[in-house]
Amino acid sequence: MAILEINSVSKRFGGLTALDNVSFQVEEGEIRGLIGPNGAGKSTMFKNIAGFQVPTTGSIHYQGQSIEGKQPHTIAEMGIVRTFQETTLFQELSVFENALVGTHIRARSNVFSAVLGLDRQKQQAANDRVMEVLDFMGLIERKDQLASELPLGSQRALALSIALVSEPKVMLMDEPFAGMNGEETSHMMDLTRKVRESGITIVLVEHDMKAVMGLCNYLTVLNFGQVLAQGTPEEVRNNDKVIEAYLGGAR
Amino acid sequence: MGVVNFAHGELVMAGAFTIWLLHAQFGLGYIPAIAAAIVLVTAIGLLMERLLFRPTRSDPLAGLICSIGVLFILQVIAALIGGDGPSKQVPPPFHGTLVMFDVLRIPYQRVFSLIISAAALGTLWFFLTRSKFGWALRAVAMDREAAELQGINTDRISVIAIGVGTALAGLAGGLIAPLTNINPHMGHNVIVTAFIVTIVGGVGSLSGAVLAAILYAVFHTLVTVYFGGTIATISGLVLMVIVLIVKPTGLMGAKVSE
Amino acid sequence: MSSNSGFTMQRMVVGAIALAALLTVPHFLSFHHQDLLIFLTINVLAVCSYRLVTLTGEWSLIHAVMMGVGAYTVALLVNHFDLAIWFTLPLAGTAAGLVAALLCFPLLRMTQFYFLIGSFAAGEAIRLTWVEFVGVFGGTSGLRGVEAPIVFGIDFLDPIPYFYFSLSIVLLCLFILYRIENSRVGLTLHAIHWKSALAESVGVDAWRYRALAFILGSFFVGIAGGLKIHYLGSVTPNQFTVGFMVFILIWVIVGGYNKFYGPIIGVVVLTIFDESIRSFEVLRPAIYGAMLILSILFLPLGLESVPGKIKSWFGIGSPPPEPPLSDQ
Incomplete structure (x- = not known):
């Protein structure tokens, strides 16, 4: 089918x-x-x-x-996840944070645990997934750079990464x-x-x-x-x- | 167009003030004074388009905030020209009352306003539905990108839309001047009513707005008579919120896509 | 992104000095200026909670009225049940949060300017309810008789103790707001703002997060409203008109809404500025209007961006605009 x-x-x-x-x-x-x-x-x-x-x-x-x-x-x-025309990224965020947004579906966070610091484990799982994907896409060295500072090729790779992180x-x-x-x-x-x-x-x-x-x-x-x-x-x-x-x- | 002009009520106020200044103070004829009001208000509108709305088009909020700035400035200018003190009155240039069937009595001043408003709306309706511009305006409002791909000059559309909108605000100010108290803060009521009517009728739908305006006027009058003015305005606002729940695009509005 | 790493030694020193200054300043002020300082403190909470609402990119015009909801809640609780401030303040926030939660359903069906207009209408409807139902809300003259609270034997009618009290409440709220913004929830809110479509494309339910920001923002401004009314002793519908809302907007925008501290700068600087142009009277709104337009056109990132601009103009420091969230 x-x-x-x-x-x-x-x-x-x-x-x-x-x-x-x-x-x-x-x-x-x-x-x-x-x-x-x-x-x-x-x-x-x-x-x-x-x-x-x-x-x-x-x-x-x-x-x-x-x-x-x-x-x-x-x-x-x-x-079903889409990527966007031109380079649609969160320009103001780092490469790592960009990809972290993609973990939303698999590792949700809520306000109370966030304020009280109770969601360490989930955070860790999300961070691991992001690192795995950035490694796969060859972006691991650039993880702390701002998305807007990346060359075009890496920006597109990052756009793919955000989508990939969400599995x-x-x-x-x-x-x-x-x-x-x-x-x-x-x-x-x-x-x-x-x-x-x-x-x-x-x-x-x-x-x-x-x-x-x-x-x-x-x-x-x-x-x-x-x-x-x-x-x-x-x-x-x-x-x-x-x-x-x-x-x-x-x- | 994605532009919210918070100063629209103040533009109507500016139109009314022009009538007061030129007609009631300097004795210019009522009709030439209306023409002057339209020219002046349109000029303010076009300046706003070029200086404020166009540079901030990527961020509709910025345009809106700027229009709040204009609102303050227009109020102060009006206060400076008119001076402090009580609201201004413009003596109605048309006297007498039209009596129909012995029960319906309408002052000629209101008859005049009604005819001119209807004519202006008719022209606007024709303009929006039958002309190429109207088609282009709707295309731009629905999907700016797609409209640009079709070769529509969005700058031009924007200028024309704002120009027409503000010219009508000037006309409205001219028509309302002899019927109401003129003061620098009269714009507030105008904008509340305008918002209710626009939202209930459907943003971007003229026929919806006209229908909503008529319904709202009847509704507001009836509720005012039986329950008082504040209740009438509250129920108008609640009505608007209900319309938004049932049909966010208004009674006659089209679906606006991202 | 552990949010604790931001508290470096340097920051702690700066913070300690600022706090010490804040604690001593009121002793050197006139009574009028002490009043002003308390309202300023409360307004800081109003603008910071407003910023939480705007993190998702949605600007509401109901925030001032939400402050009023908190204020009326306090007035009713004190008048009818004689509750202590420890109960009234959280309840003021809860009431505002509940009203916001109810309003989410109609209002958040809209985005952008539809939302703006819708929130304006809903706010005006609530405000007119206070005007109309004289029996409950006292009509245009509002509710009075909210006596200054007495806590631990200290009479808060005196401005200085009340300033300390409200300062500690506001700082606590700011701390929570800061934690929220720098958590994954905050990241998601930012993501919705900058590229709502991109966030949604990876499964973010933008509606729920907008609702969350709106409810939480209303909760904190409700507390601000409560603080204000405990000091003033009375509440009227005219304290929370669209005029006051416009001031909140101006403070946030002129200060700069991209950083947590931008709105604080805005409200502090403009309050001082406003004091200094008291003599112009009639012209004051126009001066405000012109400043608003100029700051939108020439300083879109707000006062907060000025030091960075000056630095880069002299060729030192990193070029602005610095990205939000970068300070973790």
Whole structure:
């Protein structure tokens, strides 16, 4: 059974139709690419899956359960975590504190024990988990630096870390390669593969074709809010409609 | 637009003060005085947009705080121009009373205000629903990013929206001047009523606001007659909170997305 | 992030000196200024508890009224049950917290300016209730007869003992507020503020944390209201208008709301400033208004950021803005 099922989802804002009857399925363990020109509705799709927006019509199922209309934090607790476009981090916090926010689901803290200092054990468990992930992502040396001081590649790795700390099953990555140079891109590709090997299903919105073609085993192409084509990277690359709408342009 | 102008009531007050100064003190005609009020208040509004709201757009709270600053300043300017002492009165430029069916008696002054308000609202409604600008404004209010991707100049939309909004505040000040006591603190009641009406009607919905304004006026009057003014305002506020519980976007408001 | 490591030797020395100064200062002040000092102390608690509410990025306009809830609670408890201050103060906080908890359901459905307007309306409704129900709340003239408490045989009608008393209560509350802010709960509140969506995406129930901040902030300002009324002896609805709320906003913003001590600087500096422009009378609101606008436009981080700015202007010290939470 598919881990994520999108069934005829439409999203309209007033007169604008951002998503128009979109359906696709994501199998467990894959890296799925969601591509398309600017304004095709990729980010809107993410927002709808992660609960930040509610589809106007249609349904979204995760592990067979309907999740559309649920709150983002509920969806996150169920195991779907998203990362954000550009570099969305808590810029004002240290690398360690950033990742610590991700431990929220697994090790909650309350006010009384916090004021009285009764939650040492939970704190320790949370800190251990954070160190484990920072180590995995190669950020351990930078743990006390401010997020805003990190180079771009490390910032994106940190964004992944925050998500990873919460132990998700599905990760929605929104343009993690945007603005990266060749070296950073290949490092990020390695990290993404490592995440996938740890058993996490990935859905990737990306413009960087090298990364998309290199990472994804299956692609869904959106255009004007509709599914234009689906297939392996090879099939999509040779699809006439896709070439006309998207690849045929500047690339 | 995501801008809350706390000084809106004070802009209405500034409009009313302009009428008092130009019409009642210096003898300018009522209609030219209204025109002057609209020009003056719009100018203040546009200055606020350019100097305060635009630099602070990334932080709506900062814009709001600035508007509180403007509120204080406008009150003091009004107090300095008008001097201390009792509230100012503007003699109604229209005399006589319209009598319909022997029971309905409306002073011509109110008839005039009613007609002008209705005309202004009609124009605004047409502007918001039938023009390209109205479409763009709603797009910007719903999802600024998406609107920018569609090629909408959000700066321009913002200037026009504030300009129109403040021009109407000036007009409202002009219309209300002969009907009420004018003092530097009259803006407070205006803003409380405006908030209730906007929230109940739905933020960003003109038809909702008009409907809510009419309903609220009837409601407030009835409750005042039977239970007193304070109870009327309390129940208005409670009503507003109830609307927020049942439908946070107001009676006619659209869902606003993040 | 153990919160104890922040108390270094240097800090303790500075703290001890400040405390000693605070304890001696009232003896050199006139009666009028002693009054002012007590209100200032109480207002410090008001702004710091307000900052807790704003940690999540939501600004309410009901905080002044919550202070009033605490004040009216004290007045009613003293008038009807003749309770001692040890009971009235916690109950004042609890009452304000309870009212806040009830208001969470309608108010926290909204965010940003909807919340702001909603909280304004709810606050005004509560305040008008005090005006309207004369039998219970005494109408516009309020409730009187809250006699100054006598604790351990000390009569608190005298400003100096009452100053010591309120100072210790306020310091205790500030300590708790500080601990909350520097705990994981505080981290989550900060996270909701800066990137609410990012926090929610890793499972933070932003609503619950907003509610928590709102209830706790109201609890502490309720205590502040109680302290105020025990000193004044009477309470009226006009003490807690939106006008006073605007002052709380101004103190917090001009002082700088990114650091724990920013609002304290704001309320102290502006109270002194306000004393010094007493003679301008009519112009005072306009001076305040202009200062508010200028500080938003040119000093968005508040007075708290000024030393850092001066340092970096001369090329010494670390460049501002320093991040909040960095001092652990």
